[in-house]
Amino acid sequence: MNGTIERTANGGKGKRYRLDKPxxxxxxxxxxxxxxxxxxxxxxxxxxxxxxxxxxNADNFSFEEMxxxxxxxxxxGAKVFVxxxxxxxxxxxxxxxxxxxxxxxxxxxxxIAADPIIVETAMRVAPGLEVHxxxxxxxxxxxxxxxxxxxxxPRVVLARETxxxxxxxxxxxxxxxxxxxxxxxxxxxxxxxxxxSNHFTDRDSNRGGCCQSCRWKxxxxxxxxxxxxxGDNPFTMGSKDLCMIKHVPDLIEAGVxxxxxxxxxxxxxxxxxxxxxxxxxIDSYMADPQRYELNxxxxxxxxxxxxxxxxxxxxxxxxxxxxxxxxxxxxPAPYDFAALVLDYDESTGIATVQQRSPFRPGMEVxxxxxxxxxxxxxxxxxxxxxxxxxxxxxxxxxxxxxxxxHPVERLDLMRKRIM
Amino acid sequence: xxxxLLAAAGSIxxxxxxxxxxxxxxxxxxxxxxxxLPGNIPEDxxxxxxxxxxxAGAKAYVSVNKLFRNSELPALPGYLKRLAExxxxxxxxxxxxxxLNVREAAPELPLHxxxxxxxxxxxxxxxxxxxxxxxxxxARELNEEExxxxxxxxxxxxxxxxxxxxxxxxxxxxxxxxxxDHLGREARLVEQGPDRGRFLVEAxxxxxxxxxxxxxxxxxxxxxxxxALLEALPELLNARVDSLYxxxxxxxxxxxxxxxxxxxxxxxxxxxxxxxxxxxxxxxDALHGQQPxxxxxxxxxxxxEQVY
Numbered sequence: 001m002n003g004t005i006e007r008t009a010n011g012g013k014g015k016r017y018r019l020d021k022p023x024x025x026x027x028x029x030x031x032x033x034x035x036x037x038x039x040x041x042x043x044x045x046x047x048x049x050x051x052x053x054x055x056x057n058a059d060n061f062s063f064e065e066m067x068x069x070x071x072x073x074x075x076x077g078a079k080v081f082v083x084x085x086x087x088x089x090x091x092x093x094x095x096x097x098x099x100x101x102x103x104x105x106x107x108x109x110x111x112i113a114a115d116p117i118i119v120e121t122a123m124r125v126a127p128g129l130e131v132h133x134x135x136x137x138x139x140x141x142x143x144x145x146x147x148x149x150x151x152x153x154p155r156v157v158l159a160r161e162t163x164x165x166x167x168x169x170x171x172x173x174x175x176x177x178x179x180x181x182x183x184x185x186x187x188x189x190x191x192x193x194x195x196x197s198n199h200f201t202d203r204d205s206n207r208g209g210c211c212q213s214c215r216w217k218x219x220x221x222x223x224x225x226x227x228x229x230x231g232d233n234p235f236t237m238g239s240k241d242l243c244m245i246k247h248v249p250d251l252i253e254a255g256v257x258x259x260x261x262x263x264x265x266x267x268x269x270x271x272x273x274x275x276x277x278x279x280x281x282i283d284s285y286m287a288d289p290q291r292y293e294l295n296x297x298x299x300x301x302x303x304x305x306x307x308x309x310x311x312x313x314x315x316x317x318x319x320x321x322x323x324x325x326x327x328x329x330x331x332p333a334p335y336d337f338a339a340l341v342l343d344y345d346e347s348t349g350i351a352t353v354q355q356r357s358p359f360r361p362g363m364e365v366x367x368x369x370x371x372x373x374x375x376x377x378x379x380x381x382x383x384x385x386x387x388x389x390x391x392x393x394x395x396x397x398x399x400x401x402x403x404x405x406h407p408v409e410r411l412d413l414m415r416k417r418i419m
Numbered sequence: 420x421x422x423x424l425l426a427a428a429g430s431i432x433x434x435x436x437x438x439x440x441x442x443x444x445x446x447x448x449x450x451x452x453x454x455x456l457p458g459n460i461p462e463d464x465x466x467x468x469x470x471x472x473x474x475a476g477a478k479a480y481v482s483v484n485k486l487f488r489n490s491e492l493p494a495l496p497g498y499l500k501r502l503a504e505x506x507x508x509x510x511x512x513x514x515x516x517x518x519l520n521v522r523e524a525a526p527e528l529p530l531h532x533x534x535x536x537x538x539x540x541x542x543x544x545x546x547x548x549x550x551x552x553x554x555x556x557x558a559r560e561l562n563e564e565e566x567x568x569x570x571x572x573x574x575x576x577x578x579x580x581x582x583x584x585x586x587x588x589x590x591x592x593x594x595x596x597x598x599x600d601h602l603g604r605e606a607r608l609v610e611q612g613p614d615r616g617r618f619l620v621e622a623x624x625x626x627x628x629x630x631x632x633x634x635x636x637x638x639x640x641x642x643x644x645x646x647a648l649l650e651a652l653p654e655l656l657n658a659r660v661d662s663l664y665x666x667x668x669x670x671x672x673x674x675x676x677x678x679x680x681x682x683x684x685x686x687x688x689x690x691x692x693x694x695x696x697x698x699x700x701x702x703x704d705a706l707h708g709q710q711p712x713x714x715x716x717x718x719x720x721x722x723x724e725q726v727y
Contacts, residue, residue: 087537089561090568117542136537141487143516150519159486161591166489190486190637193589195536198560199642200621202725206537209727214588218619220598221628227602235598235619237590237638319592321600 021286022252022259025081025179026275029264031061033271034069034080039411040272040370041279044079045069046112048264051099052084052092054136054208055264063106070107079109083264084122085134087192087206088115100126112157114192123152130154132179136192136206142170149176157260160186160242164254164315171255182244182251183274183302184262186313188214188237188324214238215325233326240323243310245298248281249289250315268356269337272368272413273305280372297372304335304415334419338365341412342399351404352385359416360392367404369412377405422686423662425480425578426679429458431468433672435475440676441683444478444662446511451491452498453482453511454636455586457613457668462498466505478508484533485636486514496524503528509554518550529553531578535586536560541572548575554661559585560720563651567658576661581648582678582706583666584630585719588640595633611635613669628713630669641669646719647706649685650698656689674709681705 026042028034037045047069048060061069061082070080082103086092096118103111104126111129113119114136122131132155133139133148140159148156155177158167162180171178187194194205196213203209215238220227228234242262244251251259259282261274277298285292302310308331311323339353359365361379368374382390383401393400427446428434434445447468449459460468465481472479481502487495495517502510503525511531512518521528532538532547533556544555554576557566570577595617611634618628619640627643648655655663663682667675681702689696710716 087539088543090540090542090565090572093540093542114537115540115543116546117540120546138486141489141492141514141516143492143519144487144514147515147519169489188592188594189588189590192537193535195560195587196640198536198720198725199587200624202723204560204725204727206539207725207727209725213621217622218629219622220595220631221618221620223616227599227604232602234622235594237588237592237594239592314591319597321597324592324594324597324601326598326601 022257022282023179024275024278024282025258025260026271027184027261027264027266028069028080028271029055029266031065031069033268035072036268036411036413037271037275038073038076038078040275042078042275044081044109044258045073046081046083046260046264048083049099049103052086052088052096052118054083054085054206054210063102066103066108067106074107080107081110081112081132082108083134084111084118085114085136086118086208087136088118089207092207093117096121097125100129104128110155119151119153132157135159135181138190138192140166142166142173145170145176145178146174149174155179155258157181157258159191161190161314163317164247164250167256168254177257178255179258179260180251180256181242181262181313182256182259183242183278184266185241185308186239186262188239236324236326238325239313239319240311240325241306241308242313243302243306244312244315245277245281245302246294247312247315248278248294249285249292252282252285252289267305267337268340269335269413269415270305270333273301276368276370276372277301279370295372301368301372305333307331307333332418334417335366335415336418337413338416339393339400339414341367341369341408341410341414343410344404344408346407349403349407350401351408353400353402353414355393355396355398355400357396357416358392358394359414363416365414365416367406367408367412367414369409373412375406422656422660422690423478424665424679424682424686425662426665426675427457427482427667429456429460429667431460431464431471433458434460434468434472434479436672436676437667437679438472438475438477440679442477442665442679444480444508445472446480446482446664447472448482450635451494452485454485454589455613455639455668456482462501465507466501469502469505469507473506480509480511480531481507482511483517484511484513484535487516492516492520495520499525499528511556512552518552522551531556531576533578534558535589539565541569544569544573544575544577548573554578556664559646560725562723562725563654563721566660566721567654570658570660578662578664579648579655579660580646580664580666580719581652581655581682582646582664584641584645584669585666586639587629587642589637591637593633594638595631613639626713632669642719644715644717644719645710646721647716648718648721649682649702649706651718651721652682652685652698653689653693653696656686657693677705677709 026037028045114134197205217234509529531554532552630641
């Protein structure tokens with residue numbers, strides 16, 4: 001992928017289409033999530049290692065797991081990136097060279113780094129690793145992009161404050177890959193420029209300790225008194241989540257090289273649903289840009305896994321009152337992940353699934369798989385692997401046999417409606 | 420060389436009063452280029468300001484530390500040239516776009532690297548040093564051990580904040596206006612700029628008041644406490660920290676003048692006799708005496724361990 005944009009004739013209108021396909025980049029908080037993300041159509045996934053990442057609470061990868069993830073991804077032609085995006089303190093830098101060499105050795109394609117010393121060190125000690133500049137550097141103008149290009153980086157992950165128009169200009173002025181967040185939760189601060197967590201709880205947000213203080217409730221005082229009146233919602237800095245599923249053509253035409261989905265802490269169900277939707281939208285546009293139409297099923301698919309209200313961030317205007325969450329707490333997603341398909345026997349129409357949350361006969365469920373395959377059905381009889389009937393699938397990870405109305409495939413998911 | 424005592428000033432006259440009180444360097448500029456300044460000295464008066472600082476015997480640094488948008492870039496070369504012609508002693512930057520513009524338009528301008536809370540280790544300071552910066556402004560979230568270690572390793576001038584509030588959150592969203600709009604109080608359009616007397620109070624920390632304001636650069640939340648490192652001065656001076664910064668933002672001028680005078684006295688006392696130096700009660704009394712009762716004077720992160 002070299003990020004070339006071609007102008008093609010389109011009845012003299014001068015609208016441009018892209019000839020190369022953007023990358024769909026998904027988060028993978030664990031080996032299983034990595035496999036699901038790749039299976040559902042991610043061209044690349046980003047993960048965290050044991051050190052230097054910003055999700056110190058996540059289920060981060062060991063080098064062995066990385067190797068397995070890289071091998072799995074390679075079977076699909078997909079790549080694995082590692083987030084090493086802390087702002088390091090002195091104590092963190094010890095061992096960084098060895099760590100970066102190990103990443104290169106296990107087959108990682110790129111690191112995502114914010115701290116220039118990590119950028120520079122990686123280029124020196126692990127030249128086989130691409131270095132992508134993290135959004136934590138808050139790069140939001142074309143000259144800053146150009147600076148990193150001159151430093152030898154092949155890709156910059158832009159600040160989430162960048163507008164579509166600004167992205168277009170960057171792409172026109174600098175020959176570099178641009179990676180852009182297109183879906184998921186967002187810092188409302190300029191990335192990296194928030195130490196609320198450090199001040200309130202001594203947890204360093206720029207080293208993975210963020211306690212999400214921006215989503216707490218605050219009282220706003222003016223001239224010594226609260227501006228809140230009875231019934232008013234408190235002040236908060238919490239942003240709605242980003243969702244660009246309705247604007248995929250704009251992103252492609254602006255020249256975005258990599259569509260990034262946020263959420264290393266999110267569930268398998270979330271990753272599968274979101275990747276599935278964007279995969280179809282991108283493929284559909286690339287197959288025939290002029291006749292592209294948004295499929296409402298993609299929007300619906302995302303809605304089934306979303307737990308916060310959605311918006312379009314800074315792409316079209318500065319977020320205002322409607323783009324922040326003042327009302328109630330976030331709602332649970334309307335569907336919950338119930339089971340992962342392990343196997344399907346075509347001759348009998350019986351699937352073996354692994355339980356991920358309880359379900360029972362008679363329940364309405366939906367099976368779905370990559371490419372937008374899906375169907376709903378009412379569950380019939382359940383048995384364990386030995387064929388003993390069960391009144392419910394109660395035990396986490398238990399293998400359950402059940403009849404599906406249509407064929408399913410390994411790694412399809414079964415979800416149940418919960419509200 | 421006298422240790423530098425640096426204060427931000429919001430006008431030429433205020434700048435002169437701060438120099439008179441003991442600041443031997445001032446930080447000035449305007450919101451079009453710099454963030455969180457106590458006032459704007461517009462482009463057409465910046466040369467005069469620099470000149471008057473020099474005549475008063477102080478250095479003049481100009482803040483160009485914001486994160487720029489595409490549309491704001493064209494103004495940079497002209498501004499930087501003007502600063503170079505006026506012999507500004509340094510330009511303070513965080514955005515690499517400023518570095519490229521200085522190289523191109525005004526290569527003689529010294530650069531101070533200030534990436535706010537992300538300036539956290541010596542190797543990164545040294546990285547910007549290799550790109551042309553002569554000074555590194557340290558994150559306020561470092562502890563003393565880290566500061567001293569950083570001074571030893573980076574090979575650059577080091578600037579440490581010793582007094583006043585610190586910025587703890589910056590957004591490009593207009594969060595106050597958005598909230599007012601949400602409440603439906605159309606009449607209460609948010610007045611922009613610092614010093615509008617607005618605070619945030621988190622539900623479980625009623626005693627902490629976080630100053631908040633909105634300006635053309637977005638929404639800024641400041642710390643609930645003011646740092647005061649007067650008592651730690653000998654350690655900082657022994658380590659040859661090059662510049663001690665007093666944050667004047669959101670404080671009355673009289674408060675800042677007192678702080679500047681006291682830190683200057685302390686620095687001079689230490690320089691006269693480092694061995695016999697003693698932090699005088701009267702200095703501490705003066706600092707504590709003018710401190711509003713609802714804002715603690717603290718050591719910030721100087722003696723803290725952070726977790727992550």
